[in-house]
Structures are given as structure tokens and as C-alpha cells.
Amino acid sequence: MEGSYRSPRALERSGQTLIGILVVLVIMMVGYSIFLGPRKNDKGEVKSAPKAAMDKSTDLECSTYLGQVRQAISMYGGGTDENERPASLADLGTSMQSVTKCPVGGEDYVYDSQTGKVHCPHPGHEEF
Ligand SMILES: [Zn+2]
DSSP states (O other): OOTTOOOHHHHHHHHHHHHHHHHHHHHHHHHIIIIISEEEOTTSOEEEHHHHHHHHHHHHHHHHHHHHHHHHHHTGGGGSOTTOOOSSGGGGOGGGGGGSBOTTTOOBOEEETTTTEEEOOSTTOTTO
16 A cells, blocks of 8 residues: 555645635635625615626616716707707607616606606616
């Protein structure tokens, strides 16, 4: 059994390697729980950090869409008459149809032709 004999030194070295691997694993787990683990947001919902970041970026997309729609409404009819508004968001033209829905929930934006105001009905997007 000479082939399987390992010197005390080699055993010690493999022990150190094992401890090294364990230390790395612990560091990774701590890092995961800090940066990627589930956490509560300001609404008390528990979600992982990547999910929360994704939601935030699609929220941003929604407010960008709304900004484009509002700009299109303000420029409707040449932008010379402030009271000239489209009767509906469909009147903004086919090029705007892709930005008249919430990118998160897919709900159509709510448009009031009387006031010219447009907002997103998706929960949490009312303030955009
Ligand atoms: Zn939205």
C-alpha cells in the first residue's frame, strides 16, 4: 500500500486546502445574503436584490414611456395650441402605440382628453 501512503505533510496541505475551500464558501454565502439575498423593500415586500433591481429598471421604463406620451400629447397638432389635445392615445399615431402600455403590467395608460393628463394604472406607478 505504498502508493496510497500520504506523508503527514501532504495530509496537512490537503487539510489546509479544505479549510480554504470552506472559507471561500462561507465568504460567498455571506456575500450572497448581503448583496443578492431576499430583502424587504420600503413597501414591506420581500424580494431578492436582483429582482428588486429588475423591477426598478422596468419602473423607470414605465416613467420614460409616460414622459414620451406626455411629450407627444404636448406636441399634438403642432404644439401651437395648448388646448389642442388628441381625443385618445390612439390619435398620437401608430409610432406611439408601443409606449402607451405599461411595460410591467401591460395595462393601457389612462388618458383624460379633458385635462390632457396621462398616468399608469399599474399598482405603484400612479405617481409617475
Ligand atoms: Zn406602469
